[in-house]
Each structure stands twice: as structure tokens, then as C-alpha cells.
Amino acid sequence: MGETMVERDPHPVLAWLRREALPLVVMLLLLSAARDSLANHYQVPSGSMQPTLQPGDRVAVDMRAYGLRLPFTPVRLLATGQPQRGDVAVFDSPADGTRLIKRVVAVAGDCVQLHDGYLSINGQPLQHALAGELFGNKQVSLDLEEGGGPDIAGITIPAGKLLVLGDHRGNSFDGRFFGLVDADTVYGKAVAVYWRRGQGPAWQRL
Template sequence: MNAAAPAPRLSPVLAWLRREALPLAAMLLLLCAARDSLANHYQVPSGSMQPTLQPGDRVAVDMRAYGLRLPFTDVQLLGTGRPQRGDVAVFDSPAEGTRLIKRVVAVGGDRVELHDGYLSINGQPLQQAPANEAFGSKQVRLDLDQGGGPDINGITLPEGKLLVLGDHRGNSFDGRFFGLVDADAVYGKALAVYWRRGEGPQWQRL
């Protein structure tokens, strides 16, 4: 009786793929999913958020702050919060889809006025000092060296909408130009500057 034939051996390439490449691919996929759904970073392209953010700043972004999404999609699996006044948020421009970073200054139901770069929300001026506003306990320094930009003569935001502005009020392409932003479309909340050009690593909370 003939002995059973030996089982065919995997080629060295297939053996390497099974042993090394597949685990590496799985790890990279998990890392990409975590970056897409949990935490990410953003590089500031312009001076529209000066003095809070400078061009070239690298910013840590919490992708879970306003909802946990299915990786690589916009499908929200779990609501974890809503954008609040004073938050620095990352979102896509309603005008052209460019990813932007701006400050949320008003939420659904708020009545907004903006004159000479200074906000009033629901009849309450936010100005605390020259070039300074308060969003609750959060103090925000403004840049008004190019004026305040276009005024807003009283609008009330529908529920589910946000008004976003740059802190450099006279040099910001923001909600005064492209309109209101859907709260559900905001990707994440900017937490801190972790790298600034010329200064290196740091952790400057926003």
C-alpha cells in the first residue's frame, strides 16, 4: 500500500504573506479606522483663526466629541455630544467641501448680531475688553487688525445649525460667506496645538 503523499507546502512568498503581511495589514487597517473615528490631527492652512491658531500649527482633534462614526463613512453610530459655543471645530465647508477649522459662536435657537467684529448672542454682548470675548468661562482673544469683516444684522439660527467664525474677524472666510453649518456634519473638536512652527512640540489647549 502506497504511503500518503505529503501535503503541498506553501511557497515562501505565501508563507511570508500569511505570517507577516496579513497581521501588518490588519494593524494598519485598525490604525486607520481609529484615526478616522477616534482621534486625528489638522494642520492650520491660514491665519483666519489668529491669534488662537497660527498658520502651520498642528492641532489634535477629538473625533469622538460629537459622535462615534462608522470608520471611513459619515454614518453616526452613537451620539456623544453637540457642538457648543466657543468650541473650535473641524468641518467641511458647505461651499466647496474644503476642510476648515473655525470657532462655533452660535447654535440652534440663538439670535446673533455682529458689529465691528464683536458678537451679541440673544441680546448679550460677548465683548469683555478690547479684542476679547467670553463664551461662558472661556476667554477668546480676537484679531481685529483688519477690522471686523462683514456685520450680521440679526439672524436666528434654526435648530441643528451652527454659525462658525474665525477669530481673525476681518480675514476669515467663514459662516458670513458660506452660510450655516449642519451640527451633525462637524467631524470633531480641536483640543490643543501640539506643534507650532518655530517653537516645536507643546500642548496649548484650545
């Protein structure tokens, strides 16, 4: 009886890599690209946005809100919107590149004053209640237990720039210290807290 010859792959490791590892690598790359360009998350490192955000909160970030970017690069492929007053935005600090999360309080053309922690935009005070401000229809609670921090005597925001502040006005390293932020460098818009410190899973829209 004749024997059947079984052809063996001379490179079994390469065959395994093509069959098993390559699809896994492709899937991970696609997931990473989606995370970098479509949706991401951010863990709040400090209390500068209290009471809105607490240290340790985890926040869902819409990376498409202000533009679609080439994955893993800052190159914007398509503009899909601009940061608006009241948005909670994620961006890199102009001071040292640290990833930060703050509230956009003024956009290009706005004339801004800040006194004792309360904003006036274009001559219109935003204070709507004790320790609160109103951005359009969005009510924002402030933490002023440590005062309002440095005042702003009056500046007009130039084209392409944003002023960002923390809701904890007396304890926030924000635009009063590192200056204005380039609008087209903002990574994304924080849309909701999905994990609340000390409470667990949540979905609290911002």
C-alpha cells in the same frame, strides 16, 4: 541511512503574506480606523483663526466629542455630544467641501448680531476686553487689525445648524460667506495645539 523528506509549501509567497504581511495590514487598518473615529490631527492652513491658531500649527482633534462614526464613513453610530459656543471645530465647508477649522459662535435658537467684529448673542454682547470675547468661562482673543469683516444684522440659528467664525474676523472665510453648518456633520473638536509654528512641541489647550 534514510533521508528525511521536508515538506515544502507549494506557495511560499502566499505563506509569507499570511505570516508577515497580513498582521501588518490588519494593524494599519485598525490604526486608520481609530484615527478616523477616535482621534486625529489637523494642520492649520491659514491665519483665519489668529491669534488662537497660527498657520502651520498642528492641532489634536477629538473625533468622539460629537459622535462615534463608522470608520471611513460619515455614518454616526452614537451621538456623544453637540457643538457648543466657543468650541473650535473641524468640519467640511458647505461651499466646496474643504476641511476647515473655525470657532462655533452660535447654536440652534441663538439670535446673532455681529458689528465691527464683535458678537452679541440673544441681546448679550460677548466683548469682555479690548479685542476679546467671552464664551461662558472661555476667554477668546480676536484679531481685528484688518477690521471685523462683514457684519451680521441679526439672524436666528435654526434647529440642527451652527454659525462658525474665524477669530481673525477681518480675514476669515467663514459662515458669513458659506452660510450655516449642519451640526451633525462636524467631524470633531479641536482640543489642543501640540506643535506650535516656530516653537516645536507644545500642549496648549483650546
